[in-house]
Amino acid sequence: xxxxxxxxxxxxxxxxxxxxxxxxxxxxxxxCHAQRPDERFAYLIRDGVHLMLEEAAGPGRRFHTAPLEHPxxxxxxxxxxxxxxxxxxxxxxxxxxxxVIPIEERWYRQNDTEYGNRQFVVADxxxxxxxxxxxxGHRPARAAAG
Numbered sequence: 001x002x003x004x005x006x007x008x009x010x011x012x013x014x015x016x017x018x019x020x021x022x023x024x025x026x027x028x029x030x031x032c033h034a035q036r037p038d039e040r041f042a043y044l045i046r047d048g049v050h051l052m053l054e055e056a057a058g059p060g061r062r063f064h065t066a067p068l069e070h071p072x073x074x075x076x077x078x079x080x081x082x083x084x085x086x087x088x089x090x091x092x093x094x095x096x097x098x099x100v101i102p103i104e105e106r107w108y109r110q111n112d113t114e115y116g117n118r119q120f121v122v123a124d125x126x127x128x129x130x131x132x133x134x135x136x137g138h139r140p141a142r143a144a145a146g
Contacts, residue, residue, distance in 0.1 A: 010078065011052035013068060014126050017042065020053050023125055027095045028132075029088065049080050071127020078130050085118050085134035098123040105136060114141045 014020040017040045024030045030044035030051065040058030044051045054060075056068050082088050089103050101121035107114040116136030121129055 006048075006050050009050045009052060011054060011063075012126070012128055013056040013062070013064070013072065014053050014124075015056055015068075015070075015072075016125070017053060017055040017058070019125050023095065023097065024051070024053065027091050027097065028130070029082070029091075046080070047082065051078075071123065073126070073128040076129070077121060078128070079119075080130055080132050082132050082134060085120070085132060088132055089120055092120075092122050097125075100129060101131075107136075107139075109141050112141050113138050 012020075021032065021042055024044055025032060028046065030046040030049075032042055033045045033050075034043040035041065039060040040055035041060070042053045044053065054062070056062065056064070085103070092099060099120060099122050101119075103118065103120040105116060105118050107116045115138045117133040118136055119131055119133035121131045123129055
């Protein structure tokens, strides 16, 4: 039986599909769910996170509204939960990828509760920003400083 895809699956245009697949599969831990080599396209999954990659200059239909310039994906970062944030951080460092924000602990307020993340931000080979995180749980929100 085929599991349905999530309601939102980002499709990222990349400059070199083979290079991006190497990083997404061998460093970030995604698996290639489906591939169309003739279209330079791949569908990736990791722990319930779905992403599509397509080579920007590849054959077939492309959705470009302006020329692509590095870094791609300006103004967006993708938050992705992973089960072992420390191990992934080590793998990213070993791969020599650009870490934009080093591993940190951050708490985000939602009404009367704060939700914590251990997280870091890394740029993929085309400059897309991925914010990988592991949950630190939640706590009552602290009073705002007056």
